[in-house]
Amino acid sequence: MRVKVLAFAGFREILGREREVEMQGDASIRELLEMFASCSPRFREAASEPFCALRDHVLLMVNRKRIDAEKDLYRILADGDELAIFPPLAGG
Amino acid sequence: MRVKVLAFAGFREILGREREVEMQGDASIRELLEMFASCSPRFREAASEPFCALRDHVLLMVNRKRIDAEKDLYRILADGDELAIFPPLAGG
Amino acid sequence: MAPAVEITEEEISLEQMMQRARSSQAGAVVSFLGTVRNDGIEWMEVEAFRDLALSELEAIRQEAMSRFSLQAAEVAHRTGNLAVGEAIVAIVCSAAHREDAFSGCRYILEQLKSRAPLWKKEISAEGGRWVEGE
Amino acid sequence: MAPAVEITEEEISLEQMMQRARSSQAGAVVSFLGTVRNDGIEWMEVEAFRDLALSELEAIRQEAMSRFSLQAAEVAHRTGNLAVGEAIVAIVCSAAHREDAFSGCRYILEQLKSRAPLWKKEISAEGGRWVEGE
Numbered sequence: 001m002r003v004k005v006l007a008f009a010g011f012r013e014i015l016g017r018e019r020e021v022e023m024q025g026d027a028s029i030r031e032l033l034e035m036f037a038s039c040s041p042r043f044r045e046a047a048s049e050p051f052c053a054l055r056d057h058v059l060l061m062v063n064r065k066r067i068d069a070e071k072d073l074y075r076i077l078a079d080g081d082e083l084a085i086f087p088p089l090a091g092g
Numbered sequence: 093m094r095v096k097v098l099a100f101a102g103f104r105e106i107l108g109r110e111r112e113v114e115m116q117g118d119a120s121i122r123e124l125l126e127m128f129a130s131c132s133p134r135f136r137e138a139a140s141e142p143f144c145a146l147r148d149h150v151l152l153m154v155n156r157k158r159i160d161a162e163k164d165l166y167r168i169l170a171d172g173d174e175l176a177i178f179p180p181l182a183g184g
Numbered sequence: 185m186a187p188a189v190e191i192t193e194e195e196i197s198l199e200q201m202m203q204r205a206r207s208s209q210a211g212a213v214v215s216f217l218g219t220v221r222n223d224g225i226e227w228m229e230v231e232a233f234r235d236l237a238l239s240e241l242e243a244i245r246q247e248a249m250s251r252f253s254l255q256a257a258e259v260a261h262r263t264g265n266l267a268v269g270e271a272i273v274a275i276v277c278s279a280a281h282r283e284d285a286f287s288g289c290r291y292i293l294e295q296l297k298s299r300a301p302l303w304k305k306e307i308s309a310e311g312g313r314w315v316e317g318e
Numbered sequence: 319m320a321p322a323v324e325i326t327e328e329e330i331s332l333e334q335m336m337q338r339a340r341s342s343q344a345g346a347v348v349s350f351l352g353t354v355r356n357d358g359i360e361w362m363e364v365e366a367f368r369d370l371a372l373s374e375l376e377a378i379r380q381e382a383m384s385r386f387s388l389q390a391a392e393v394a395h396r397t398g399n400l401a402v403g404e405a406i407v408a409i410v411c412s413a414a415h416r417e418d419a420f421s422g423c424r425y426i427l428e429q430l431k432s433r434a435p436l437w438k439k440e441i442s443a444e445g446g447r448w449v450e451g452e
Contacts, residue, residue, distance in 0.1 A: 008367055009437035010448050057450075064370055084367065088451030091364075091371075091395060091436025092352055092407050092427060100233055101303035102314050149316075156236055176233065180317030183230075183237075183261060183302025184218055184273050184293060199333050202351070208402045211355035214348070214423075217336070221345035221414060268342045280355060282427065289348075290420065 001025070001079045003032065008086035011058075014042045015085070023077075029060065030073045032083065047085075057087050093117070093171045095124065100178035103150075106134045107177070115169075121152065122165045124175065139177075149179050189241045190260040191232050196271040201258040210255040210278035212285035216293055218273040220266050225306045228266045233301035237261070244295040252288040254279050259292055261302060272304070323375045324394040325366050330405040335392040344389040344412035346419040350427055352407040354400050359440045362400045367435035371395070378429040386422040388413050393426055395436060406438070 001023045007015040015036060023032070033054070037044035047058045060067040061084040062077070077083065093115045099107040107128060115124070125146070129136035139150045152159040153176040154169070169175065186200065198217055205213055220228045245257045258276040266272060273296065277288035296302075297318060304315040320334065332351055339347055354362045379391045392410040400406060407430065411422035430436075431452060438449040 006367070008435065009365055009439070012365070086367070086435065087437065087448060089432065089435055090438050090449040090451040091366075091434045092431040098233070100301065101231055101305070104231070178233070178301065179303065179314060181298065181301055182304050182315040182317040183232075183300045184297040198336065202332065206351075206353065206403065208354075208356035211353055213351040213353065215351075216416065216420075217340075217347040217349075218416065219340065219345055219347065220342075222342035269340065282350065282352065286350075286420070286424065293416065 001027065001077070003027075003077050003080075004082045005032070006082065006084040008084070009090075010046060010087055011043070011085045014040060014046060026076050028074045028076050029062070029067065029083065032077065033073075033085075059086050059088060060084065061086075093119065093169070095119075095169050095172075096174045097124070098174065098176040100176070101182075102138060102179055103135075103177045106132060106138060118168050120166045120168050121154070121159065121175065124169065125165075125177075151178050151180065152176065188256070188258050189238060189245055191234055191237055191241075191263055192260060193262070193264045196260045196262055196274045198271065198274045198276070201260060201274055201276045205256040205258050205276040205278040207255055207278065209280065210285075211280055212282040213276065213278040214282070214285040214289040215277075216273070216275045216289050217271050218293075219271050220268050222268045223306070225268065225308045227268070227307050228272070229305040229307060229312070230261075230263045230266060230272060231303045231305070232261065232263045234263075237300045237302055240300045241296065244292055244299065247295070248277065248288045248291045251291065252277070252279060252284040254284060254288045257288060257292060259296070261296070261300070263302075322390070322392050323372060323379055325368055325371055325375075325397055326394060327396070327398045330394045330396055330408045332405065332408045332410070335394060335408055335410045339390040339392050339410040339412040341389055341412065343414065344419075345414055346416040347410065347412040348416070348419040348423040349411075350407070350409045350423050351405050352427075353405050354402050356402045357440070359402065359442045361402070361441050362406070363439040363441060363446070364395075364397045364400060364406060365437045365439070366395065366397045368397075371434045371436055374434045375430065378426055378433065381429070382411065382422045382425045385425065386411070386413060386418040388418060388422045391422060391426060393430070395430070395434070397436075 054069045146161045255278045279285040389412045413419040
């Protein structure tokens, strides 16, 4: 299963702007984030609270729709999904 | 006694932009306006209600300070005073 | 440099007013432009009690500057004969933050309408009509 | 003609946006310009989730057009590296009457800040700092 990951602002500086991630079998959003955290201490630091909670300022979108970080974190990603990770918006 | 009279907008079209008026002895604002009304039916029509009241939309200033048309109409003008006559403001 | 308050027979240059109002201390610049709208009119005549209007606009400008901590405020009002689409009035306010810039611009506009001795006449095919104040 | 919604690496031309927004039906034109304020920073970096930001801005623009009966609405947001004083965002709204033009401009600005995927980083002598959303 391949998923496209986009990252912006501080998360872009850690993960890079865009990458394709290949996962074995089904994977949830949480599993994908855990994979990033295990590969990147900087990402772990920036995104996670102790006990594996997501920091409040981590915003997520799947296929350009906002994801509720509490309710939807176990959602299984589909092949071709696009996950976007970014901090709170700060335009204008 | 000489008074300068300035008129704006519709009143300027009737009375002219600026004129010097010579009055014999003391004269109140009301007497000055009555003089204009007696010389100019158009001014009488534009400025006065029956029974000699001023129309609401006639605004007055003496020496650039607003005059209350009810209370101050009997005020005696001094030599060199400037009386301005205009309709409600409509800038912007 | 043009004065911050102007009553002019010339076309108003909002661009120049913006340039004067912008600065490295101002994060927000708000402008208002009032133009002659085509309500079936042919042109508009604008008249001022010029020196009194100037001093009133300057007083309003200074009130706005201090009430809303503005960095700059510019006001220009046109007089004379204006074609449809031409600018009657332009206001530009700059401030550190957007709230103040918006409030300053609104304040100047509303005060100008109620306090500055200015009048407008709309001329259509049927004749002229002095605009009634609000 | 440039589109009514733009995300651009080039300097924003408020003047051209004003020109497009003005019309004989619009008696009021309100603009907002947000610029890089000198808080001791050297420059600002602005980043966008570009195509999503464009579609979100267009949705916001259309909401404003219908809610406030606007004649025109223009939005431009800059991306890339900006110097102090440069424009980050520009909004222009025109309407028959001033209330609508002001409300439309405020609406687009507030919605942009809360809904458009855009981020700013301030770079000072001490390093960079991503601006926290409001």
